[in-house]
Amino acid sequence: MSSAPQTMTRIPIETTEGIFMASYSDKGLCRLEFPSSKAPNVSSETKGMSESISIWHGQTSQAVLAILAGKAPEKLPPLDLRVGTDFQKRVWHALCQIAPGETRSYAEIAATIGKPKATRAVGGACGANPVPLLVPCHRVLAANQKIGGFSGGLQWKRLLLGRERSVFTMS
DNA sequence: CATCCAGTATATA
DNA sequence: TATATACTGGATG
Numbered sequence: 120m121s122s123a124p125q126t127m128t129r130i131p132i133e134t135t136e137g138i139f140m141a142s143y144s145d146k147g148l149c150r151l152e153f154p155s156s157k158a159p160n161v162s163s164e165t166k167g168m169s170e171s172i173s174i175w176h177g178q179t180s181q182a183v184l185a186i187l188a189g190k191a192p193e194k195l196p197p198l199d200l201r202v203g204t205d206f207q208k209r210v211w212h213a214l215c216q217i218a219p220g221e222t223r224s225y226a227e228i229a230a231t232i233g234k235p236k237a238t239r240a241v242g243g244a245c246g247a248n249p250v251p252l253l254v255p256c257h258r259v260l261a262a263n264q265k266i267g268g269f270s271g272g273l274q275w276k277r278l279l280l281g282r283e284r285s286v287f288t289m290s
Numbered sequence: 291c292a293t294c295c296a297g298t299a300t301a302t303a
Numbered sequence: 304t305a306t307a308t309a310c311t312g313g314a315t316g
Contacts, residue, residue, distance in 0.1 A: 240299040
């Protein structure tokens with residue numbers, strides 16, 4: 120597959136923690152980004168937006184806000200996860216099974232997908248997760264409930280876990 | 291707590 | 304194909 124010009128629509132999501140950026144393709148939510156900076160402009164031009172994307176964005180916004188509040192999202196938009204190996208998809212799917220307030224270890228996730236030794240690979244899959252929050256990669260702690268690391272910024276992991284009243288150990 | 295080694299998947303050259 | 308890397312885990316000092 121070589122360069123497929125996808126019509127990506129980027130729409131900001133305003134939250135109490137900042138402006139998230141949601142990218143949609145014609146298949147669904149393709150990527151979700153943490154607030155990069157102060158996000159000065161919030162154009163949110165809904166001109167060339169299709170109806171589908173408008174609906175998806177509503178669901179995404181609701182889901183993000185719910186998660187930031189420490190609750191489980193009621194509904195999720197279709198995720199366009201064509202990018203990603205079978206292994207990664209298995210990992211992401213396993214992450215979605217973690218209930219709010221619950222935490223799992225990378226070893227547990229690895230065992231769940233049938234690769235109990237691929238703990239490190241699981242970490243890599245989490246880091247490659249294009250849709251954080253919706254796929255609760257932040258609920259995955261290292262062994263012994265250590266906070267571990269987080270590609271999007273350790274700060275987010277701590278914040279989200281705190282929102283869900285999850286307990287974790289400092290490394 | 292700091293270091294080192296083990297075993298797996300992915301990215302890049 | 305070879306090498307480096309990753310949101311690890313376990314053993315060791």
